[in-house]
Amino acid sequence: MWCRLLHAAWAVAALERPIRHIVRELQVSSAQSLYYVFKRYAERTPAAVRASGGFPFVLNTFEAELARSKPAPAGRVRDIRHP
Numbered sequence: 001m002w003c004r005l006l007h008a009a010w011a012v013a014a015l016e017r018p019i020r021h022i023v024r025e026l027q028v029s030s031a032q033s034l035y036y037v038f039k040r041y042a043e044r045t046p047a048a049v050r051a052s053g054g055f056p057f058v059l060n061t062f063e064a065e066l067a068r069s070k071p072a073p074a075g076r077v078r079d080i081r082h083p
Contacts, residue, residue, distance in 0.1 A: 002062050005041050006055060008034060012046050013054020019046050041065075 004026065011022045019031050028034045038046050042058050049057060 001037065001041065004028075005037055006058055006062065008038070008046075009042070009049050009058035010055040012050045016050075022046075 008022060008026055008028070011017070011026065012019070015022070017025075019034060022028075023031050023034055026034075035046060038044060038049055042049055042061050044052060044057075
């Protein structure tokens with residue numbers, strides 16, 4: 001979900017197009033869905049994300065979320081570099 005949100009944040013700020021155009025370009029099901037995702041993950045409306053800088057703001061939010069999350073328990077995640 002974060003990848004799509006980052007892409008949408010870039011589009012909202014860089015393209016300066018109405019949300020309905022972004023929805024079509026990114027093939028999101030509806031403007032309401034995009035609004036919900038922005039509110040849930042970025043804790044801002046699309047307009048507020050645009051005013052906050054777009055992609056860099058959402059990227060910082062994502063990085064903060066990663067920092068808060070706990071690492072996977074030992075032995076639960078296989079290291080795919082070494083089969």
